[in-house]
Amino acid sequence: MQKVAILGIGQTPIGEQWDKSLREIGGDAALAAMHDAGVESVDALFVGNMLSPLIDGQNQLGAYFADWVGLWQQEAVKVEAACGSGAAALRAALMAVSAGELESALVLGVEKMTDKAGHDVTATLATAADADYEVEQGVSFVGLNALIMQRYMHEYGWKHADFAPFSINAHANAMSNPFARLHERISTERFERSSMVATPINLLDASPIGDGAAAAVIVPADKVASLPGRPRVVISASASATDTIAVHSRRDPLFLSAAHESAKRCYEMAGLLPQDLDLFELHDAFSIMTALSLEACGFAERGQGVRLGLENEIAPGGRTPICTRGGLKARGHPVGATGMYQVVEIVQQLRGECGDTQVAGAAVGMAQNIGGSGSTVITHILAAE
Amino acid sequence: MQKVAILGIGQTPIGEQWDKSLREIGGDAALAAMHDAGVESVDALFVGNMLSPLIDGQNQLGAYFADWVGLWQQEAVKVEAACGSGAAALRAALMAVSAGELESALVLGVEKMTDKAGHDVTATLATAADADYEVEQGVSFVGLNALIMQRYMHEYGWKHADFAPFSINAHANAMSNPFARLHERISTERFERSSMVATPINLLDASPIGDGAAAAVIVPADKVASLPGRPRVVISASASATDTIAVHSRRDPLFLSAAHESAKRCYEMAGLLPQDLDLFELHDAFSIMTALSLEACGFAERGQGVRLGLENEIAPGGRTPICTRGGLKARGHPVGATGMYQVVEIVQQLRGECGDTQVAGAAVGMAQNIGGSGSTVITHILAAE
Numbered sequence: 208m209q210k211v212a213i214l215g216i217g218q219t220p221i222g223e224q225w226d227k228s229l230r231e232i233g234g235d236a237a238l239a240a241m242h243d244a245g246v247e248s249v250d251a252l253f254v255g256n257m258l259s260p261l262i263d264g265q266n267q268l269g270a271y272f273a274d275w276v277g278l279w280q281q282e283a284v285k286v287e288a289a290c291g292s293g294a295a296a297l298r299a300a301l302m303a304v305s306a307g308e309l310e311s312a313l314v315l316g317v318e319k320m321t322d323k324a325g326h327d328v329t330a331t332l333a334t335a336a337d338a339d340y341e342v343e344q345g346v347s348f349v350g351l352n353a354l355i356m357q358r359y360m361h362e363y364g365w366k367h368a369d370f371a372p373f374s375i376n377a378h379a380n381a382m383s384n385p386f387a388r389l390h391e392r393i394s395t396e397r398f399e400r401s402s403m404v405a406t407p408i409n410l411l412d413a414s415p416i417g418d419g420a421a422a423a424v425i426v427p428a429d430k431v432a433s434l435p436g437r438p439r440v441v442i443s444a445s446a447s448a449t450d451t452i453a454v455h456s457r458r459d460p461l462f463l464s465a466a467h468e469s470a471k472r473c474y475e476m477a478g479l480l481p482q483d484l485d486l487f488e489l490h491d492a493f494s495i496m497t498a499l500s501l502e503a504c505g506f507a508e509r510g511q512g513v514r515l516g517l518e519n520e521i522a523p524g525g526r527t528p529i530c531t532r533g534g535l536k537a538r539g540h541p542v543g544a545t546g547m548y549q550v551v552e553i554v555q556q557l558r559g560e561c562g563d564t565q566v567a568g569a570a571v572g573m574a575q576n577i578g579g580s581g582s583t584v585i586t587h588i589l590a591a592e
Numbered sequence: 593m594q595k596v597a598i599l600g601i602g603q604t605p606i607g608e609q610w611d612k613s614l615r616e617i618g619g620d621a622a623l624a625a626m627h628d629a630g631v632e633s634v635d636a637l638f639v640g641n642m643l644s645p646l647i648d649g650q651n652q653l654g655a656y657f658a659d660w661v662g663l664w665q666q667e668a669v670k671v672e673a674a675c676g677s678g679a680a681a682l683r684a685a686l687m688a689v690s691a692g693e694l695e696s697a698l699v700l701g702v703e704k705m706t707d708k709a710g711h712d713v714t715a716t717l718a719t720a721a722d723a724d725y726e727v728e729q730g731v732s733f734v735g736l737n738a739l740i741m742q743r744y745m746h747e748y749g750w751k752h753a754d755f756a757p758f759s760i761n762a763h764a765n766a767m768s769n770p771f772a773r774l775h776e777r778i779s780t781e782r783f784e785r786s787s788m789v790a791t792p793i794n795l796l797d798a799s800p801i802g803d804g805a806a807a808a809v810i811v812p813a814d815k816v817a818s819l820p821g822r823p824r825v826v827i828s829a830s831a832s833a834t835d836t837i838a839v840h841s842r843r844d845p846l847f848l849s850a851a852h853e854s855a856k857r858c859y860e861m862a863g864l865l866p867q868d869l870d871l872f873e874l875h876d877a878f879s880i881m882t883a884l885s886l887e888a889c890g891f892a893e894r895g896q897g898v899r900l901g902l903e904n905e906i907a908p909g910g911r912t913p914i915c916t917r918g919g920l921k922a923r924g925h926p927v928g929a930t931g932m933y934q935v936v937e938i939v940q941q942l943r944g945e946c947g948d949t950q951v952a953g954a955a956v957g958m959a960q961n962i963g964g965s966g967s968t969v970i971t972h973i974l975a976a977e
Contacts, residue, residue, distance in 0.1 A: 464665065
């Protein structure tokens with residue numbers, strides 16, 4: 208397998224972009240990434256997206272965006288793994304470049320979600336769960352996460368306020384990220400009195416959806432030199448694993464086995480241990496997912512993930528910085544785009560472009576993108592050279 | 593790039609499978625392919641599907657099927673390129689195995705379409721076209737193909753009956769295919785008096801949708817030996833190309849430039865010319881597409897594709913056998929599964945398992961899967977060794 212580098216990145220602000228179409232949002236990020244990479248074309252386009260058939264009435268985003276951004280006749284395809292679609296598209300592109308089949312690829316995560324009313328979006332998000340055995344019973348996606356959180360609190364004795372540091376850290380970090388959806392500091396008091404969504408998940412446990420796109424251009428690493436002030440960023444590891452699609456089928460619903468498995472494969476591939484990472488962009492769709500991800504990936508013992516927040520280890524200056532640009536919680540969660548936002552943000556950290564939330568000397572970062580309630584997990588380790 | 597072989601194949605009958613769920617249909621083909629390959633597990637699953645979010649309310653078919661067929665924790669993802677999804681999934685799997693990242697992969701094309709009424713299915717199929725600039729104007733997918741066919745007849749002076757041999761050949765070949773949806777010979781007279789769908793496309797110009805799944809297990813070629821009576825089938829070439837998503841954006845709507853481009857790349861890769869192929873499983877979603885595919889891939893001059901039917905060159909004993917198991921027209925077109933049916937059928941030909949429609953001495957075959965009105969085209973050449 209050939210080593211692959213990230214040559215350029217691009218992203219759009221996340222929000223309710225009613226003045227921009229799906230095409231324009233994705234196109235903006237794609238063209239920004241090509242501009243940042245200094246290329247006018249690429250051999251292929253891989254699009255990560257979950258909801259465009261349901262919300263925008265548009266399938267076939269590969270050809271759709273290749274057409275729009277001027278990649279005439281180039282190979283293009285869409286990859287879907289629910290909220291893990293962004294990183295799944297990156298992994299597909301990585302395989303093709305690694306195989307020597309392509310000299311370059313553009314990876315675009317994109318989602319336009321706010322054209323539908325809230326309850327319709329909730330229904331489309333439920334397509335990540337098991338239609339026959341979960342959704343048919345009336346459970347929503349947040350409902351499934353609420354059941355998991357309830358069980359976690361019961362099992363390990365944590366109270367709701369113990370999750371507050373995760374959201375507070377995410378909101379604080381988003382303050383200096385111009386692309387973030389939310390720019391608003393929060394406190395434990397506010398976290399505790401926020402509106403209930405599905406007990407025990409309240410509004411400040413949950414990440415906001417949004418319209419947005421993030422993209423990267425990847426090439427064989429030997430095509431890229433390290434420049435002064437701009438290191439070469441390589442993908443040192445990539446892995447994807449699955450768990451049962453329905454939460455009730457799991458031996459232990461409090462263990463993200465696919466997160467564990469894909470992170471383990473990445474650690475082996477990169478020859479690293481969890482403590483070697485300078486930052487971890489995890490998939491904090493709900494605060495419970497932050498705790499479970501930290502545990503599954505070796506940063507905390509089972510049931511002790513929340514402790515990392517309570518002991519203030521997760522801030523940019525802490526031992527395990529997470530959500531350094533706001534995470535899903537405050538940067539926002541345009542579902543199929545999220546995996547690429549995580550990757551773009553790690554590149555920004557490795558380049559030292561993160562201002563107030565820059566992790567000092569960041570050289571290695573891990574991005575973990577989750578589809579469904581932990582059913583598909585794609586993990587990447589990026590390193591500056 | 594490592595050479596890759598097809599170790600096993602599986603397929604289900606195509607029809608209105610109301611007694612089987614999406615899960616069961618896909619599972620049947622996947623397990624049949626693993627059984628045929630003689631393996632109990634694989635490293636990863638790649639699913640090609642277009643409509644399950646819209647028709648079955650189910651996204652994330654990677655994890656969904658990995659769970660169902662017992663690939664616990666293995667990597668799994670869905671690939672979508674409208675009706676080209678099946679071959680797009682094969683190509684993604686091929687890249688990962690070629691890169692040396694996986695030792696084996698299962699590729700599954702699957703679609704369950706008949707749970708919705710006809711007009712709803714028509715609406716979902718239109719998501720392959722441009723939602724903003726085509727569908728918004730009220731055109732359906734068959735409508736777009738009708739405009740292309742009308743223009744072709746006008747431009748080159750062919751009449752509707754000249755397309756009859758394509759459908760007659762497909763129906764005749766399906767007679768001996770137990771998996772085909774239609775088992776019914778047709779005549780030119782019947783072709784001509786069939787109900788109009790969208791002028792000039794009538795019912796016998798159009799392929800029937802259906803529920804169905806087809807699958808294959810691929811592995812590095814050096815892991816497979818040629819057995820007596822069962823040759824090693826390798827993928828000698830693979831390419832994917834795109835055209836504008838909207839038909840009206842094309843310089844020439846009568847030329848399938850992405851079909852031309854992806855076939856050309858395959859010929860170069862395999863070191864072959866069109867005449868070296870023993871059979872060509874093309875994407876005859878509508879009879880006009882048969883003519884245009886033959887022209888784009890070098891089997892006929894521009895505007896002369898229909899001549900191959902009229903001169904009887906397309907039958908299993910002819911110079912360019914097409915649709916040897918019934919094609920989309922008579923085997924049926926479960927959209928996201930079709931690309932894998934084509935590949936499975938070529939493997940059957942190369943193994944000499946096709947009975948009445950066996951192409952004598954078949955050693956090299958090409959499969960071409962089209963997404964949208966020619967906007968994504970994925971081509972593979974398979975060879976027996």
